[in-house]
Amino acid sequence: MVKLSVPGIPKSLSPLPSSPPIPIPQAVERVSAFLSPGNAVVLTGAGVSVDSGIRAYRGHDGRYLNPNYKPIFYQELVDPTPTGHLFRQRYWSRSYLGYPPVRDALPNPIHYSLAALQHTGHCRSLITQNVDGLHKKASPSEEVRRRILELHGTLFIVHCKHGHTWDRDSYQERLEALNPLWQPLAEKVGRELRRNPDGDVEVEGMDFASFNIPPCERCAADGVNETVIKPNVTFFGESIHEPLKDQSYRLVEEASRMLIVGTTMATYSAFRLIRHALGLDKPVLLLNVGPTRADSLPAVEKIELPAGDVIRNVAQALCATEAQTDPVLRTLLTSGVVRAAKTGDRGAG
Template sequence: MRVSVPTIPHTVVSSGVPIPPAEAIERISTFLRPGNVAVLTGAGVSVDSGVKAYRGKDGRYMNPNYKPIFYHQLMENGPRGHAYRQRYWLRSYIGYPPVRDTLPNTTHFAIAALQHSKNVINLITQNVDGLHHKAVKHVWDSRTVQDSILELHGTLHRVHCKFGHGFDRDQFQEWLGDANPEWKAYMDDMEKTGQKPKTNPDGDVALEGVSYDNYVVPGCPGCLSEGRRNNVIKPDVIFFGESIGQEVRDRSYRIINECDRLFIIGTTLATYSAFRLLKHAMELKKPVLLLNVGPTRADSIPGIDKIEIPSGQILREVVRNVLGTRATYDPSIREMLESGIVDPPTDEGYGDGTQANAPLNAVAAAAARGP
């Protein structure tokens, strides 16, 4: 299945009714307590880490003029494809550091505690920010992380070329800087001043008045060692118009097949790749609980229990309620429940102390012109 630009019917109106936090905690605890739960998360779980949701206030999908780069455009050979890659990698070069440096919030750690206690067996996330991984990296080995967290739409933290050579994104970020010294100087100045761009959840930054014509996308060293030149390189993220790999698709369905119930957090389910997992759970008559603020694609489906309250307000208390004394005596779980930032994005930017892109654009334009 190819991923298309997410939509929610305009006729959908949120069916959730605000309830007191204590009632929400008890309802979610009752749902989770039997165990063998699968969790599906979306951009809403990362909001308290300073990441704007796609459909929140000023989210990019709320902009009727939003035009993403499609997979075929990014991977196209010839001058037109090269121009798309220049645009993508310049914007991503600026936008990646805020994503890379973002910290998991209380919701990430609460979910990690539920996984560590085995109440939640598997986590499927639509997010590409890697924050679920950060919440467990000090507790689990890499194999356990890989087996327990499925990134449905990939990750920003890895890169590959069209011939399959893979790189760590931090390494590729250095290559981008070395190939574009003016932009590296611009990024160094931003770091010194503490200025951050207004970054979307996929690491993209909107720039106006900037020419991409002189931006250099470095070639793949793996291809060069094999005697070919190639700079058709993309992050390990599923782009619109790109198909989710068969292995990931099969594993996502297997997780739904093997769980007893499905807990959905922080997503409108506008992307069909996630919505179809909900549909599959309903076909198998699995209980589904949806925790999200605002309308979702599932609101008109009968039989889905929905709670409207921010996950950061209640989820740690849910874990304590479900685990009882273990939440106190298990040092790993206790640490998780004491961890996590709460730094929602401001109207102007990305998390605390950030600034809007308007002043960035003038400086960026100067960087684009070079000396």
């Protein structure tokens, strides 16, 4: 049996001695100079969505904010046995409760500022580990959306094991219709119930076995009761699909430099992109609070400040002149709702 574990920051990196953070104006000047040549690729993590009210997984020390967090692994979710069905009942009951706040979340100034930098070409492409769709919500055009790669997938698409896909909103309606007794719990999300970045909500004392999972309707039309259903996201223990992996490498190769924002890079799918960039002798700049997996790489320049304190000012510095004649850019530079998550953490991913 293969032993699986939740990825984290290597113990040798936590805690790390850190130099005092540089002043914000100096950080803005440095990031602006880094991006000014254009053609950068940006890699983002959960830290960029905290100001949209979506919790980060990890705190400033790189450890999970909830030390008792026990995610469901891919092998458990797709297990066709009755035991696997219980895992799916646990997952979908908690996801049913946590999906609406993620669905309704709005992009914050970081998302819009990065969209502005894509719009002007300072950032050629963006790779995100987030599954909340906020980068695409902030995008001003389909052309910009095409240059956003959701490395770990999206919560907004659902599929069965036979490859039938449909939108999550319609599946949410079916979940609600089949589970009316769970509706009162939904009103407690964000107050009494804790929500994770992937929409999973921690529920104690509930009988998950009572939760009904709607089967795939297309399979049902063929006389098959298929309840092995999962969102189109990469679970712990699941590999990134090869086309996505190849595309992420290609975006790094096409860019002249890499900017990393709001992530500890605990997952190897992100860390290997940094190593790939360094292997190609591309400059790499990291903006994050707390230890990261990249701290062991001396070629990575690090600025230890929250992204929200820096990125919007960078976008203003680089795009203000062009915004005078570009109404789309003016809107991007002044958009964004800040609704900070109750975590005390604004920088880690």
